[in-house]
Amino acid sequence: MVFPRHLFSTTLSVLLAIVWLSTSLSAGSIPERFSSCAVVTQSELASQVGRDVMRDGGNAIDAAVASAFAMAVTHPAAGNIGGGGFLVYRAADGSTTTYDFREVAPRSATAEMWIDEDGKYDRDRHHSSALAVGVPGSVAGLHLAWSEHGKLPWKRLVEPAIQLADEGFEVTPGLAHSLAESHDRFKISQASLDQFTNNGELFAVGDRLVQKDLARSLERIALEGPAGFYEGKTADLIVEQMQAMGGLIDHEDLKAYRPVQRSPVTGTYRGHKIISMPPPSSGGVTLIQMLNILEHVNLREFGAGSANSLHWMAESMRLAYLDRARHLGDPDFVDDQPVELLISKPYAQEQHSKISPEQAGVSEIKQIQMLQESPETTHLSVVDGQRNAVALTTTLEYSYGSGIVVAGGGFLLNNEMGDFNPVEGVTTLTGQIGSQANLTAPGKRMLSSMTPTIVERDGELLMVTGSPGGRTIINTVLQTIINVIDHEMNAQDAVNYGRIHQQWLPDRIQYERNAFSPDTLNLLLERGHVLDQLGAQGSAQIIVVDPKNKELQTGVDHRRPGAAAAGF
Template identity: 35%
Template sequence: MFDQDTLQTRVIPNRRNLRWCRSVLVVAIALSTVAQARDEAPPRTAPATAAIASANALATEAGFETLAQGGNAVDAAIAVATSLSVVQPEASGLGGGFLALIHDAATGKDTFIDAREMAPQAVSEADYLNADGTPNRDTSLNGPLAAGIPGMPAGLAYMAEKYGKLPLAVSLRPAIRLADEGFHPSGALVRSIERKADVLRRYPASTGKFFPGGNVPQESALFRDPGQGATLKAMAERGADGFYKGPVAQEMVKAVKAAGGTWTLADLASYRAKERAPIELDYAGYKVITAPPPSSGGVAVAEMLNILAPIDLKAMDEAHRIHYLVEAMRRAFRDHNEYLGDPDFVKMPLDMLLSPYYADGLRQSILPDRATKSEWLPSVAAKDPGMHTTHYSIIDQDGNMVSMTATVNTTLGSGFVAGDSGVLLNNEMDDFALVAGQPNAFGLIGGSANAAVGGKRMLSSMTPSFVVGTDRLAVIGSPGGSTIITQVFGAILAFIDGKDAGQITAQKRIHHQFMPDRVDIEQGSDVPADVLSKLVEMGYEINDADTWGNMNVVVWDRARNVKTAASDPRNPNGLGKVEAVP
C-alpha cells in the first residue's frame, strides 16, 4: 500500500534544516496572522492544515511526513516520539515512558494513555541506601538500578492499533532512517553528553553509542545509532513484542543483570500500557482536560484552578495576582506530596482533591496581603528542582489532537545503554519515594502513596493538557520536572487570557512547589522591581532562577479555521509548524 521510496528524504544538517524550517514557520504564522485579521472566515475550500510543535525540527518533519502518508495525529505522534528517541535521547526515548491525551474528532472522545515506567518485581529499598542509611543518589540516578521497566514501546503500539490509521511500521520509518543514515546532533545533545561523560563512560555500550571513535560527537558530523535502529526494526516487525519479548528483551536483561540490575524477562513481558479517563473541569468558560494519576500534574492543576475560580485576577495589581497564583501552587503541591501515587496501588481521595468545595476551604486559608509560609503547614526540606523531558502538541487536518509528554527523567536518564539494543534506559526509579521523607532529584518528597513496589508506576509531573473554549482550543505541555505543573498552569491561564501560541511559550515563568519555600521567577522576567519589592514585603523569598522548560503549544481558532504552532524560544532546535496536508 505504501511505497518505501516515497518516504525517503535527505538527511539535512541541523542548522541548514532549521533555517529552512524557520522560514516556513515565519510564512505560516504570517499567513495565519493575515487570516486572523480578516473580518470574514476563510473560504470552506481552503486547504486543510495540521499543526505540530516539538522540541526538534527533524521530529516535527517526521510527524508531517507521516501525515502525508495518510496518518492522523496519533500516527504523527508516534513518528515524533520515535524520532526524538533518536535525535533527542537526552530527554526521552524507547527506554523511557510517556503520558498522552488523545482527542478523537469523529467521536468527540478524550482519553488518556498511561505508558509510565514501572518498578521491576525485585525492587528493594536497600539498593538505594548507603551503609549509614542515607539515600544513595548514585544508584537511584545512574546505572541499571535507576531504571524502571520502559513503557514507551508498549504505549506507542497500543496507540497505533487502537487510534492510529497507519501500521506501526509506517510511523516508525522516519526514526529508523534517522538512526541508520544519521543526523547532525544538536548543541544540546552534545553538551548533555559532555556533562554526563563520567557516567556514560562507566558502561561499554553507552561509551560506544555516545562517543563515536572514542570522542564526544560534533555538531558538524553525522551521528548514527544502528543499535536503536535495529530495535526499532524489531518493533516494526513484531510490534510491542519486538521490544518486550525475544532477542531485544533478552539482550536488555542480560546487560542489566551484568551491570548489577534486577530486571527479568518476566518484568518486560508483563508490561502493559493502560488507558485511563482524563481529568476534566470547567474554568472561566473553558473546559480543561488534563492528566490523571499516575500523573500528579493534572490533579495539581485542577486544584489550583479551582482555588482561583471565583477570584478576578485581572482586577488585581500584579503583586497580588502573583500572590494568589503562588498560594494556589503552594497548596496544590502540599497535597501532591501527601496523597498521590499509582492509582492501581493507592486509594487516593481524588473526589476531595478535585472538589470545588475543598478548594473553597483552601482559598479561605490564603491571607490577602501576606505569604502563608509553608512551615505553617506540615513541611519537609527539599532541594532545587531539575528538569529534562520533552513534549509535543499535534492537531491534524481532521481535528484529532494529541498532547504527549515523554521522558527518561533527568538528562540522558540513567546513562546506561542496554547492550547491543542501543536503548538508553531511564532513571525513573528516582521518582518513587525510595527513602521516606527524602527528596528526589526534583526536590519533591513523597510518602507511602509513592513508595516503590514491584509492578507499580512512579508518580510523574507530566501534564499533557487540552483547553477547549467555544471558538478556540489549545494543546499544551512542557518538560521541566516539578515545574511542568506550574508551566502548564500558567499556560492555561495565558491561553484563557487570549494569548497566542507564541506568546504562551515565550512568557516568563513563576514557580512554587511547597518546599523549598521560595518563589522562583525566571531570569530576565519583566516583573517590575516595585512588584518584587511588594512581594518581599508580603513575606516571600524571591529566587532569580535560571530559565526552564521547553514548551510546545498548538492553538486552533475554530471560528476562523486557523491553526498556529509554537516551540519554546528557549530551545533553538524546536519547531512549531502549520502545513497543508492532502
C-alpha cells in the first residue's frame, strides 16, 4: 500500500502536536540564549530574516518589519499584507509608543449589513464572504513604524520576502498540514486554489511553494512604499477582486487608509511596568485589569498550577472579560470608554472584593458576553543589541483570512469584519454580542483581543510577549507574565507551562490537556467551576532579559509547528 504524501505530512504534524502536549506542559526546559539580539516568530525562515537584518546594522523595528513581510510568504495562515495588526515599541531610552494598523470598515459598510432579507443574522455573510473583508492595514502600519524608527533602507527590509516568494521555499510539516486542513476554503476562488495547491494536488512536506504574483506585489511595495499597495496596480487588483465577488472596498477606501500612532496603555504589577496596546485592542486594558486584581493575592505562595492560583486567575478573567465586552471599541468612534477606571488600582480593589476565595462566581447572559474571535493570528518579539524592543501581533482573522487570494496579486485578504458585533442588543450563549461600542460603521476599526506587551523592571527592559489565539490571547499573555514575575520561570518554562482560559460566558474554565493534576481539577470542580478540556492554547513567542547576566532568553512556543528563535 502506498501512503499518500499529503496524508503522511498531515499525520506527522498531528503526532508531533500530541507528543508536545504530553511532554512540554511543565517546567524544566532550557531557553535558547543570545548575548546581543534575538527575534522569535512562528516561522524559522522569518526569524532568520530578522536576525540577518540586525546583523547588517538594523534595529528592532527593522527586524520586525522584515520578519513580518517574510511571514506573509512563509506563514500565510496569519502572516499578511492583506490584514492588519498592532505594534508596541519600547526604545532603549525607555520611551514608548504603539502603532495601530487594524483594518477598517469600507465607506459603504453599515451596522445592518449582516442581516438578511428575512431580518435574520447571516453568519456566512459576516464571516465567510467578500463582504467580510476590511481595508488592510499591515503595509501602511509597518511603513509608519519604520519611517519613524528604522535605520536600514525600506527596500532592504522587503527584499528577503520577495526572494522567498519568487524562488520559493520548502513546505514544512506544519504548513503542509495547515494547507490541507484549509483546502476547502481555497475553493472560494480559482486564484486561491492556484496559489495553495501544487498543480491541483495538496502540497506535501518538501515540495516547493513558489508565489510569483506575491513576489511582484512585494516588489511594488519595496519600490513605492504604501503607494505600491494602496494605489496603482495592486489597488486595481484588489478592487477588481472585490467587484467580482461582491465586496465593498473601492479605490477611495484604499487611498484613505491611515494607520494610527497611539500612546500605550500602562499599568504596574508588583513593581513592574506593563506597556501594552490601547483600544481598539481590548488586550492591554483587560490584561492590566486582571493583573491589578491578582496583585491582591499571593500567587507565588500558592504555586504555579495550584487550584488556588487557577481559581484566582479564572475569577479575575471572568470579571475583566465582562468589562471588555461592555465597554470597549474603536476610540475614534466610542469616546466614553472608561479606560482609566478599568485599569485603576481602586477599581481592581473593588473587583477583588467580589471574588470568593472558595467559590466560583456566576456569569449571567443578561450582563453580556464576548464575541468569539478566530484563533489564527501570529505574534513576533524582537530585541536588538541596544535593547530596543518590539512586540508585534498581526492577523487575517480566520486561518488564511477570507480564503480569497487577489488574482494577479498573490496575497490573501482578511475577513476581519467578522469581529464587529453583528446585531445591536442581541446577545446569545453561542457567542453573539450586542453591545453598541463595537457595531459596524464606515471607517471604524473592529475590536480585537491582540495583546502585544512589553514589561519593565526597575526602568529596564525585562520581557516582550504576545500570542495568537483569538479570545484566548489576553489570558495567554497574562499567564506568561505571571510565570516570569510570580513564579520566576525562565522564558522557555514560562511558554511551556499549562494554560487556562475563562471569558465570562460560556461560564467555564478551558484547560490544556495534561497540564494540571487530577487532584487540582477536582478541587476546582468542588469550588463550582465548570471545566472544559482543550488541546492547546495560543502560541506565545517571548523574550526575557536575564536580570543576572543581561542575556536574552527566548521562549519558543511549539504548540503550533514552525516557531523558532534566531539571534547572536
